[in-house]
Amino acid sequence: MAKIIVVRLEPYPSDEPTGWAVGFNVTCDNGRTFYIDTPVSYDEAKTDEEAVNKAYEKLKESIDTQVKELEKKSSLLGKEISNG
Numbered sequence: 001m002a003k004i005i006v007v008r009l010e011p012y013p014s015d016e017p018t019g020w021a022v023g024f025n026v027t028c029d030n031g032r033t034f035y036i037d038t039p040v041s042y043d044e045a046k047t048d049e050e051a052v053n054k055a056y057e058k059l060k061e062s063i064d065t066q067v068k069e070l071e072k073k074s075s076l077l078g079k080e081i082s083n084g
Contacts, residue, residue, distance in 0.1 A: 002067045005026040006052055012039050021053035026063055032070040036063060038072060 008023030023037030038058050045051035 002063070003031065004063065007035070008037055009048055009052065018042060020048065020051035021052050024056070024059065026067065027071045028047070028072065030071055030075040032073060034066055034070065036066070038057050
């Protein structure tokens, strides 16, 4: 199961906020990682916790799809090989 960590949670846009910008770092079981984010309006979420939950709801399908694709790749891709 992929590990999902909240790495961005801030008013958005910064000059005149109308909501939150919520971003996640996702680490797949094979070590591959990616970042994904989405805006969540203040109408959708009144608190930062609600914003995180709403963002995850919005992104869950995309996260699952990307995790499935990345987990198909060998964990050997990108691995340094010793030549000596």
